Amino acid sequence: MVAPKTINIAVIGAGGVGSCFLEQLAWLAKNQPIHISLCYLATIDGALYHPDYSELNIETALSTLEKAPSPLPSIPETIDYLAGTPHKVILVDNTSATSLAEAYPQFLAKGINIITPNKKAFSGSYQLWQEIFGAAKLSGALIYHESSVGAGMPIISTVKDLVQTGDEVTKIEGVFSGTMSYLFNTFAPPSGQGGGKWSEIVLKAKELGFTEPDPRDDLNGLDVARKLTILGRLSGLPIESPSSFPVQSLIPRELESTANSQEFLTKLPEFDSRMEEQKALAEKEGKVVRYVGSVDMATKAVKVGMEWFDPDHPIATLKGSDNIISFYTKRYGDMPLTICGAGAGGPVTAMGVTGDLLKILYQLG
Amino acid sequence: MVAPKTINIAVIGAGGVGSCFLEQLAWLAKNQPIHISLCYLATIDGALYHPDYSELNIETALSTLEKAPSPLPSIPETIDYLAGTPHKVILVDNTSATSLAEAYPQFLAKGINIITPNKKAFSGSYQLWQEIFGAAKLSGALIYHESSVGAGMPIISTVKDLVQTGDEVTKIEGVFSGTMSYLFNTFAPPSGQGGGKWSEIVLKAKELGFTEPDPRDDLNGLDVARKLTILGRLSGLPIESPSSFPVQSLIPRELESTANSQEFLTKLPEFDSRMEEQKALAEKEGKVVRYVGSVDMATKAVKVGMEWFDPDHPIATLKGSDNIISFYTKRYGDMPLTICGAGAGGPVTAMGVTGDLLKILYQLG
DSSP states (O other): OOOOOEEEEEEEOOSHHHHHHHHHHHHHHHSSSSEEEEEEEEETTEEEEOTTOOOOOTTTHHHHHHHSOBOOOOHHHHHHHHHTOSSEEEEEEOSOOHHHHHTHHHHHHTTOEEEOOOOTTTSSOHHHHHHHHHHHHHHOOOEEOGGGTTTTSSSHHHHHHHHHTTOOEEEEEEEOOHHHHHHHHHHSOTTSOOOOOHHHHHHHHHHTTOSOSSTHHHHTSHHHHHHHHHHHHHHTOOOOOTTSSOBOOOSOGGGTTOSSHHHHHHHGGGGHHHHHHHHHHHHHTTOEEEEEEEEETTTTEEEEEEEEEOTTSTTTSOOTTOEEEEEEETTTTTSOEEEEEOOOOHHHHHHHHHHHHHHHHHHHO | OOOOOEEEEEEEOOSHHHHHHHHHHHHHHHSSSSEEEEEEEEETTEEEEOTTOOOOOTTTHHHHHHHSOBOOOOHHHHHHHHHTOSSEEEEEEOSOOHHHHHTHHHHHHTTOEEEOOOOTTTSSOHHHHHHHHHHHHHHOOOEEOGGGTTTTSSSHHHHHHHHHTTOOEEEEEEEOOHHHHHHHHHHSOTTSOOOOOHHHHHHHHHHTTOSOSSTHHHHTSHHHHHHHHHHHHHHTOOOOOTTSSOBOOOSOGGGTTOSSHHHHHHHGGGGHHHHHHHHHHHHHTTOEEEEEEEEETTTTEEEEEEEEEOTTSTTTSOOTTOEEEEEEETTTTTSOEEEEEOOOOHHHHHHHHHHHHHHHHHHHO
8 A cells, every 4th residue: 555645734824814724724634635744833923843844733733832932934944944845845824924925936936835815925016926926837836825815715716717718807896805895785785774874884893803903904995906906917917016006995085194093983983974975876876885896807997996786786785794706708798607705704714725725735646 | 848748638529518618628728738639539420539549630620520430439449448548538528428427437447537517427326426436536537527517617616625625514505507597587586577477488498598408308307406416415415316305397297298398388378377376475475486406414405496585685686597506504604605607508518627627637737
């Protein structure tokens, strides 16, 4: 009997997504034939690894690290360490760090495969995008990032499948932020009934944990712009950066320089009438207002902001904090391929990462 | 420079899906680095291949075959021929033949990888299912069938990802037939307005090409039952066969023995009042009637038939002939992961096949 092939795994980050991923990794190690050997775990506190790459216990590694962390190696040291393994190796970046994302080309050039939910690398400058995929092509290393858009939903894999089988994406449109989804579904329900004051809904969303710690990080639209940048580039548009197209911020201009989120939230009620007006304008035309992003391939127009929809449109009838993403393509014609569901949360985001891991294992194993 | 790796492809079937697939294959051969060598093409008219496996021209193979077909080899002869190639080989079965489907275990046992939109193999007896996946496991050959449910939409890959990453499917529910979708969306629109006579809508659907040549093949519910069988099995239920659970046929009992579709369609108007009654009963409760399939993992209940939905439910608001499939899982909680779009048609069905081909190429290449 042949011993199962060993693939080394290095994991950086053990926050909300990272800790769920470690649980899923422990399960996966027992439930498929390839020998997954965790050789490196790093958090903000430090790292856990052995110079001889000997296997860490996936289930106890995090608590072992927390008790006695080694100093965190620099990025070049991490690359050297991983490039020296006798086995094929996959780096799983479960952080949202820009510094690590910017080093992907160096990891890939050394043959280190990468999986990440981190949007930063793919929504930074177009030059970084080219360097990442250029390095991967040259070395043959793989890089997967399903969870960078729509968490565990098959969004990235779908747009790649469409393009790689020769279909032409004509338009992508959707609600890409769970926060924006909750805010607008609550503020302007399709029935026209209910709703409430915008600032109170923002406050409630924060209390429910549906926003970033600072809700301004959702309301500025940048998160949505980053996701559109990724999908647009995968569809073939060389988008320069998430700030190279119009993004409508829902932070009132007068509050852009508020010192902290507390001050922002205290002053936000003064501007409720502006959102009320947007809602009323849409209602007058029999529509509801939603915060959407879209990429139009024919006109090369990418935009993020408020738009109006018929009350029975799938974007208008979205529930809770769900995301919805529609792909209009040459093959699908007028009726898009649409995917909706939870686009955030530890377990489903980690699932996208674990699914990518399986895909790479099948190719390396 | 290393010569690109060669993978041999054998294609059986060149009907609506098969001819679209050949077009996509020609495109794919030029647009990815692995050398795809078509070595065998067969239709109902005969076959085209060379004893030395030399490459056929993808773009002209079909017309060459039609002009001068060789006799169609038997299935055992085809297996022997393909098993003898010096390269790795993929059989693409674009037929809906049961005989070929039943031979998959023999192909797989010889290391021949398989891709197919053909539902028959996966929705036949549970014994055949076990033989197929048992043979694949033993030989290491791969078998992919994305287009067997929902055409090019990522349905099979999603349920596999959910299960293989350790999530638990609790329920799958949806509209799995483009024909049933069109019939019910037209007959009982969510607005309550419009509609029309059931038999006239069936006739219109046939004229539009939305039904099988004999509409009874859609109305008996077997196509939906086959898809449910596949998804239930992938989720972990050992479903014996598509006839081992309740399937509601929309063929009136009195018309079950009609000699042909013409006679059936002529007599169908006599039974319009029955469907009208179903619609009225739902409307009385503020609901709309739809033809759905569902798998409930907790109770192991699989069923196919008419059910009632709120008019703003995504199943009720479905448009045209779209399919919709919702996955309820432990990780996704109360809000399902939902995919909707065209679930039939040559180009999108072929796209699911081509997408599978890419996945296998990445693993073999």
